[in-house]
Amino acid sequence: MAQEFSAEIGDVLAGVGPRLRRLRSRRGVTLAALSAATGISTSTLSRLESGQRRPSLELLLPIAQAHQVPLDELVGAPEAGDPRVRLSPRIAHGRTVVPLTRQPGALQAFKIIVPGGRQDPDPKTHEGYEWLYVLAGRLRLVLGDRDLVLRQGEAAEFDTRLPHWFGSADEQPVEILSLFGSQGERMHVRARPSGR
Known part of the structure; x- marks a missing residue:
């Protein structure tokens, strides 16, 4: 070497x-x-x-x-490495998960496509902090004792030690961006969503 x-x-x-x-x-x-x-x-x-x-x-x-x-x-220094992330979708629990970050680290980004159809929520807990943004469709988010529906353009963030589950809110698939960080890592959003 x-x-x-x-x-x-x-x-x-x-x-x-x-x-x-x-x-x-x-x-x-x-x-x-x-x-x-x-x-x-x-x-x-x-x-x-x-x-x-x-x-x-x-x-x-x-x-x-x-x-x-x-x-x-x-x-003649070599050019910096190719910054593009090679998307390698995988199926996890019936959902298509596309990692958008290459390196393991404190913050990971994913595009997730959840198939349509009602499902029974099965909330889980684990260490971490998650930020979800709905790209298309309607997302049902069960968070503790709350049952919410997020529409396109809406976001949610939560401590994953709180029992949580998400899926499609109707018969249509839903596409989301998920940013997941280890405990203590939070997403900093600079723009506020418009009120509805």
Whole structure:
């Protein structure tokens, strides 16, 4: 593993010189002009571009400033990882659950599709805190001794140590977003829903 990492660094460093030369040539800047702008001697710049001099931060920072480019452009830093979450739906208790977060952590997001049809509530308790938002349909939420119906655009949040259950309020499926956090984690909502 360490050898692979070292080889990867070597490849990145080997590509710096040609990248510097291409950037300077594209901009029509001479070695002498770059030397004047950076305070780095023309011989050092030439050796850097040819790969005879190992790039260092002290050399690359003034060059990046002179060309007005980010440092990672000079070294060819890899792009950040793909931020898209690969959706992998699964069926749990007859519901389609789509995880919307990749990494395990304090807060998890899910899209849940609950099939239509009346069901007998079976409230459960567990550690955590949950926030539900109805995307489509009507959600029946049993929370302690309360029996509520949430419509599209409505949200609810609750401590999951309170007995709770949710399902479709009618014969139609309901789609919800669920944010679930460990005990003490709460969702902070900045906008207030409109009153009905």
